[in-house]
Amino acid sequence: MPRSRLPKDPQRVALAPEDRLAFKRWISEELQNAISARSSIIGEGGLIDAYHAMYEQAPRPRRAAVHWPDAADLASYILTEKADALRARLTQIITTADPMVTVEGWGEPAARVAKVEAFLEWQKDNERLPTWLSKAFHMALIEGTGILEVTERAELKKSRITVDAAIQTDGFGVPVLNEQFEPMPIIDDQQRVTKWDGDDQQPYMALQVDKVEWYGRGPQYRVLSLKDFLFLPGHAKDRSEVWGFAKRFWLRETDLRQRVDAGIYDKAEVDRIVASGGGDREARQEHTRLGQDVAAQEGPTAEYELWEVHLLKDIDEDGLPEWLITTVSLTVDALPRLAFDDLQQVRFVDFVPFPNPQSVYGYSLAGHKLVTIVDEHTALRNMKADRSAVVLNAPLKMLTTAIWDPEHEPIGPSAIIPVRSMGDVEPMIIPDVPNSVIDQERGILAAAERVSGMSDTAISGVTPQTGRTATENSIVAQAAYVRVDEVAKHLQQGVADLWDLRIVLWQRALARDADGMIAPESLKQGLELRGYAMPSQGPFKVTAADLTGSFRFKPRGSVETSDYAKLRADLSEFTKAIQTIGQMFPAMGQQLAMNPEAGREMMEQVLRLYRMPNLQVFLQQTPGVSAPQGIGPGAPGAMPGGGPDMLQGLMGMLGQGQSQGAPPMPPMDAPPGVM
Numbered sequence: 251m252p253r254s255r256l257p258k259d260p261q262r263v264a265l266a267p268e269d270r271l272a273f274k275r276w277i278s279e280e281l282q283n284a285i286s287a288r289s290s291i292i293g294e295g296g297l298i299d300a301y302h303a304m305y306e307q308a309p310r311p312r313r314a315a316v317h318w319p320d321a322a323d324l325a326s327y328i329l330t331e332k333a334d335a336l337r338a339r340l341t342q343i344i345t346t347a348d349p350m351v352t353v354e355g356w357g358e359p360a361a362r363v364a365k366v367e368a369f370l371e372w373q374k375d376n377e378r379l380p381t382w383l384s385k386a387f388h389m390a391l392i393e394g395t396g397i398l399e400v401t402e403r404a405e406l407k408k409s410r411i412t413v414d415a416a417i418q419t420d421g422f423g424v425p426v427l428n429e430q431f432e433p434m435p436i437i438d439d440q441q442r443v444t445k446w447d448g449d450d451q452q453p454y455m456a457l458q459v460d461k462v463e464w465y466g467r468g469p470q471y472r473v474l475s476l477k478d479f480l481f482l483p484g485h486a487k488d489r490s491e492v493w494g495f496a497k498r499f500w501l502r503e504t505d506l507r508q509r510v511d512a513g514i515y516d517k518a519e520v521d522r523i524v525a526s527g528g529g530d531r532e533a534r535q536e537h538t539r540l541g542q543d544v545a546a547q548e549g550p551t552a553e554y555e556l557w558e559v560h561l562l563k564d565i566d567e568d569g570l571p572e573w574l575i576t577t578v579s580l581t582v583d584a585l586p587r588l589a590f591d592d593l594q595q596v597r598f599v600d601f602v603p604f605p606n607p608q609s610v611y612g613y614s615l616a617g618h619k620l621v622t623i624v625d626e627h628t629a630l631r632n633m634k635a636d637r638s639a640v641v642l643n644a645p646l647k648m649l650t651t652a653i654w655d656p657e658h659e660p661i662g663p664s665a666i667i668p669v670r671s672m673g674d675v676e677p678m679i680i681p682d683v684p685n686s687v688i689d690q691e692r693g694i695l696a697a698a699e700r701v702s703g704m705s706d707t708a709i710s711g712v713t714p715q716t717g718r719t720a721t722e723n724s725i726v727a728q729a730a731y732v733r734v735d736e737v738a739k740h741l742q743q744g745v746a747d748l749w750d751l752r753i754v755l756w757q758r759a760l761a762r763d764a765d766g767m768i769a770p771e772s773l774k775q776g777l778e779l780r781g782y783a784m785p786s787q788g789p790f791k792v793t794a795a796d797l798t799g800s801f802r803f804k805p806r807g808s809v810e811t812s813d814y815a816k817l818r819a820d821l822s823e824f825t826k827a828i829q830t831i832g833q834m835f836p837a838m839g840q841q842l843a844m845n846p847e848a849g850r851e852m853m854e855q856v857l858r859l860y861r862m863p864n865l866q867v868f869l870q871q872t873p874g875v876s877a878p879q880g881i882g883p884g885a886p887g888a889m890p891g892g893g894p895d896m897l898q899g900l901m902g903m904l905g906q907g908q909s910q911g912a913p914p915m916p917p918m919d920a921p922p923g924v925m
Contacts, residue, residue: 254620256799262360262589263574263589264587264880270585273576273585274578274583274585277473277559277561277585278363278580278583280482280483281486281496281557281559281578282480282580283464284480284484285480285484287485288480288484291476292476295535296654298475298476298477298478299477299534299536301392301393301616301617302392304325304326304616304624305330305332305616306330306648307325307326307327308539309325310323310325313575319899320639321632322632322836323632324628324631324632324635325449326624326627327621328620328624328627328698329615329616330697332351332615332620332702333388333616334703336734339734340387340603340734340737340741341380341383341387343380343806343807344733344738344742344805344807345383347382347806348365348371348858349368349523350374350745350805350807351367351369351371351749351803351804351805351806352367352804352805352806353370353803355799355800355801356799356800358799359798359801362799363801363810364777364780364795365782365796368776369756369773369792369796369797370749370752370753371768372770372772373468377470377471379618383398383745386473386601386744387601387603387741389475389476389601389614390612390741391614392615392616393475393614393616394602394604394611394612394614394618395476395600395601395611395612396473396596396601396602396744397475397479397599397601398471398472398473398598398600398602399469399472399474399497399597399598400599400748400751400752400755401469401470401472402469402470402755402758402759403469403470404467410458411458412447412456412457412458412459413445413456414446414453414456415445415446415456415457415459416435416444416446416453417434417436417442417453417455418436419433419453423451423917435455435457442513443459448684467759468755469751469755469756469784474497474598475536476497476611478497478498479495479496479875480495480496480497481495481611482496482561486610487607487610488610488747489610491610492610493563493597494559495559495560495561495598496557496558496559496560497558498556499555499558500529500530500556501553502553502554502555503524503552503554504550506520506523506524506554506586514589515586516585516586516587519587520584522582522584523579523582524554526554526581526582527539528547528552529551529553529554530581531544531545531547531553531555532544544724554581554582554588555580555581556577557576557577557578557580558576558577559574559575559578560573560574560575560591560597560598561574561575561576563739571633572591573590573594573595574588574590575587575590575591576588576681578591589828595751595754596747599747599748599751600744601740602736602740602741603740604619604737605740615702619702623694623697623701627691627694627698629691630694630818634683634687635679636693638682640680641680641681645677646675646676647678649673649675651674652670653668653674654668654669654674654675656878663860676844703734741883742805742807746803746805748802749803749805749853753797757797757798760794764793765791765793766792766796767791767792767793768789768790769790773790774790814859814861818859818860821855821859834915
């Protein structure tokens with residue numbers, strides 16, 4: 251007997267045919283309304299395309315009546331420069347913090363926060379997360395909202411198991427036999443075996459079936475353009491009004507059939523989609539700007555347009571809404587999937603650097619902040635280039651009675667031009683670009699700095715205006731830091747949501763393996779430095795139970811986090827402040843001297859700021875040698891920490907120690923004024 255398949259999707263929503271049809275009509279109508287509401291923005295040739303063309307400095311339409319063949323066609327570089335500078339700054343602020351996100355826990359999970367934090371930080375690099383965040387930040391600056399889709403990195407595995415299958419019977423309860431005189435299992439309309447329900451009156455048989463399952467392997471990411479993503483409803487002003495998230499994507503027939511085999515899509519609905527004819531994929535403006543084209547939309551390369559919607563709806567009418575996942579084809583009016591979402595969580599993380607109080611979508615750096623400045627700069631660049639070209643290649647005035655024929659005797663070096671009089675041929679006198687145009691361009695660039703919230707002083711330390719004093723430069727830089735810091739904080743809200751998703755997906759991935767995942771030595775060393783108890787036997791592993799519990803995630807970083815020079819200066823000032831406090835309050839200084847953990851923490855920070863690759867060799871304790879409380883740094887085997895010499899040593903490392911020939915610093919336990 252041929253093997254059959256088990257049901258693959260236990261979360262499938264079972265609805266009556268008329269209810270399923272009503273749901274399909276409702277969700278299709280909501281999608282169409284949301285698309286219509288944003289048609290001028292997301293439509294082909296709409297504002298989203300204009301923003302990207304502005305960043306890419308794409309060529310613009312030219313009018314033959316206005317432009318001569320060699321006229322300048324220069325786009326403004328302002329958006330490209332400011333978007334790149336701000337994206338690089340934000341990416342460095344958020345992703346280079348160590349760790350990127352700190353973890354807090356309540357109750358029993360509080361003892362595992364260090365392990366959870368270290369594991370997610372380790373996997374962050376394996377997932378190439380900083381690169382994906384940089385892409386999402388870029389889309390957020392250009393389009394106003396950057397969408398990062400987070401899904402499971404799944405593997406499809408097939409195995410063979412034995413199950414108790416219900417048997418087909420005739421009207422008398424006798425099993426129906428096939429041509430080989432073997433009982434026939436009950437097969438549903440999706441060609442799947444119906445399991446025996448345990449009723450002793452119902453015959454059953456042991457049957458070998460193929461079990462196809464998706465196994466999670468942690469999160470994977472994809473950045474979506476707002477041309478292919480919608481908040482539902484389309485007029486929502488705040489996330490509290492949003493009940494659904496929709497993304498547009500395309501699949502080939504082989505991919506659709508694979509999802510049918512996995513029990514995710516409905517076979518009859520997929521057959522309707524494929525039978526519609528050729529594919530739906532068309533070349534769009536982003537393909538044209540990049541010089542690309544789409545594959546032929548016929549045969550195996552045809553791609554069919556689908557919308558996947560994650561929504562919150564009371565589908566079973568019990569008074570409580572449920573998270574659902576549905577897939578809709580608007581071109582064919584098909585509903586290949588309607589299932590409960592077992593993740594029970596939004597799978598899309600939105601990054602909004604400039605929130606809009608009037609819409610759930612954010613303001614665009616390109617379209618809402620710099621668009622008029624870019625247009626003005628574009629016009630000025632082309633005007634200046636055209637005038638300069640005319641000045642350098644000034645046209646000639648020639649009398650109609652002149653004997654010179656430029657076609658037979660073209661002008662050039664060493665050319666001889668025959669004339670009857672010296673006034674027959676003369677160059678036109680055209681004034682060069684006036685200084686007012688140069689000043690106007692400087693004003694445009696300065697306005698772009700102010701509008702974008704950055705300045706050259708804040709970004710590179712270069713002072714664009716020589717007339718400013720050092721205090722004025724400091725004020726400008728600090729104002730730019732504050733404005734960039736606000737944008738970073740907005741993006742960090744999305745980072746916190748991302749960590750909520752990551753820990754759930756890693757829980758699901760590790761739950762498949764009871765033994766857990768063996769951690770690398772670097773993770774183990776980092777936890778040892780934080781005082782985490784290591785297992786005495788066997789390898790150090792991370793399990794799903796370690797990631798289970800009540801955790802809160804707090805992104806780290808500020809505009810100074812990535813500036814190691816400033817951090818080193820801050821640490822130097824901190825050590826001087828500690829020394830001053832120790833002189834003013836000897837008891838407090840003595841308490842610090844008796845606390846080796848404080849010294850260990852300071853030494854770890856010094857090593858981190860000076861980018862030492864391996865902190866373990868500096869901070870680990872010599873085996874067999876203990877460092878009890880109160881033993882100074884000079885004692886054999888003592889750990890770094892405690893004692894006035896530690897502070898002086900650290901200050902010397904930071905360039906703040908006493909100069910050669912200067913009097914020695916007073917000890918921390920000495921009263922003020924005593925050397």
